[in-house]
Structure formats: C-alpha cells, structure tokens
Amino acid sequence: xxxxxxxxxxxxxxxxxxxxxxxxxxxxxxxxxxxxxxxxxxxxxxxxxxxxxxxxxxxxxxxxxxxxxxxxxxxxxxxxxxxxxxxxxxxxxxxxxxxxxxxxxxxxxxxxxxxxxxxxxxxxxxxxxxxxxxxxxxxxxxxxxxxxxxxxxxxxxxxxxxxxxxxxxxxxxxxxxxxxxxxxxxxxxxxxxxxxxxxxxxxxxxxxxxxxxxxxxxxxxxxxxxx
Numbered sequence: 001x002x003x004x005x006x007x008x009x010x011x012x013x014x015x016x017x018x019x020x021x022x023x024x025x026x027x028x029x030x031x032x033x034x035x036x037x038x039x040x041x042x043x044x045x046x047x048x049x050x051x052x053x054x055x056x057x058x059x060x061x062x063x064x065x066x067x068x069x070x071x072x073x074x075x076x077x078x079x080x081x082x083x084x085x086x087x088x089x090x091x092x093x094x095x096x097x098x099x100x101x102x103x104x105x106x107x108x109x110x111x112x113x114x115x116x117x118x119x120x121x122x123x124x125x126x127x128x129x130x131x132x133x134x135x136x137x138x139x140x141x142x143x144x145x146x147x148x149x150x151x152x153x154x155x156x157x158x159x160x161x162x163x164x165x166x167x168x169x170x171x172x173x174x175x176x177x178x179x180x181x182x183x184x185x186x187x188x189x190x191x192x193x194x195x196x197x198x199x200x201x202x203x204x205x206x207x208x209x210x211x212x213x214x215x216x217x218x219x220x221x222x223x224x225x226x227x
Contacts, residue, residue: 041065041090043059043061044061048137052133052135053133053165054134056104057098058136059094059095063090063094064094066086067086069093069097070224070225071084071096071222071223073105073221074220074223075219076220077194081225082184083184083185088183091141093184099165108124108126109128110213110217111130115210119170122166122168123167124166125165134164137164138163140155140160140161141181141183146182148174148175149173150173152182153169153184153185154180154183155168171191194217196215197213200214201213
C-alpha cells in the first residue's frame with residue numbers, strides 16, 4: 001500500500017509540482033520561515049522480466065501526490081493537451097512524466113482504436129503491437145467508483161496491477177468496469193480530434209470496429225507544457 005507523507009522540496013522539485021500554476025507573485029515561505037511542503041507518496045515500480053520496447057529507466061519511488069501536471073502530445077492530428085491528476089493517481093502521473101521526459105512516447109503511434117461498445121484510442125507502446133511496455137509495472141490506483149466519460153485519460157492494463165506505459169483516451173462516454181486507473185483528462189479539442197479519427201474507422205483486425213485506426217495517430221513528442 002502506498003504511504004503518503006509531507007516532505008520539504010527544493011525549488012526545482014517544487015516548480016515541477018506546481019507546473020501550470022505559476023503566477024507573477026514571488027513564492028514565499030510560511031510564517032514560520034520554512035519552505036513550502038508538498039505531499040508525496042512512495043510508489044513501487046517492479047521489473048516485469050520483459051525487455052522494454054525502448055530503452056528507458058524506471059522512475060524513482062517518490063511521487064508528488066497533489067496538483068495537476070499539463071502535458072502536450074504533439075501528434076499527426078494536432079496537439080493533444082493532457083492534464084495529469086497527481087492527487088488521484090500519483091504513481092501513474094509520476095511514471096507518465098518520467099517516460100515523457102525520457103522520450104518514450106516520441107516517434108510512436110497509437111496502435112488501437114475501438115469504435116463499438118467502448119470508445120477509446122490506445123497509445124504508449126513503441127512497438128505498436130499492444131504487448132510492449134517499459135519493463136516495469138506498478139499497482140492500480142482505484143477507488144472502485146471510476147467512470148469513463150469522454151475526455152478521460154486512463155491506464156491500459158492486462159490484469160490487476162499490471163500498469164506500464166500504455167494508456168487510453170476516451171473520446172465518447174464509455175461504460176467500463178472500474179478496473180482502469182484514471183490519471184487525468186484531455187481537453188475538448190483532443191476529444192474532437194480523436195472523434196474525427198474514429199469517424200474514419202479502423203482496420204477491424206479484432207472485429208466489432210476494433211483495430212488500428214485508418215487515420216494514423218503518430219506521436220512526435222510528449223512534453224511537460226511550459227518546459
């Protein structure tokens with residue numbers, strides 16, 4: 001089980017935790033003269049024994065557990081603006097940031113689109129096979145009350161506590177069991193862009209409108225917005 005704590009962070013770490021919330025006002029210490037505190041959680045990223053699809057290091061164990069982290073995916077269908085929820089899913093958000101900073105998502109394609117029953121675009125596997133990952137896995141972060149409306153950003157998995165690098169964007173309200181860690185949202189423009197891809201259909205490799213999108217979604221880069 002993850003354990004949350006409050007720790008002091010230096011200026012660089014604090015800037016990351018508050019990314020997207022900066023103002024023109026200088027940051028000041030509290031009345032006691034101490035540095036501001038940021039809540040963190042200890043995460044465990046276990047080796048899976050499988051070779052990563054691309055060279056990458058697992059994240060360190062300490063993850064910020066509060067605030068939002070904006071990320072931009074530059075793609076062939078335009079920029080997709082993501083907002084990671086570090087409070088709801090700190091380990092997933094921390095992993096995603098680590099992968100983005102290491103270029104994991106760069107020059108990859110979203111390999112799967114579903115257009116019947118569930119409405120998601122799945123990405124995050126450099127091998128584009130649906131079976132690739134970063135060589136580590138981490139536990140689910142679930143409340144049991146997860147829902148998956150349009151705009152949801154969630155982790156794909158192959159069973160309990162098998163989260164790695166694959167994620168999906170929900171482009172239309174979808175009924176799924178609460179088994180997929182929700183770690184953020186995408187903006188309305190991203191939802192519309194994926195809906196346009198869905199309208200063009202899939203290669204139906206798995207039947208029932210499930211397969212590779214006929215309109216390629218290639219990710220050129222994933223960057224923390226403002227970095």
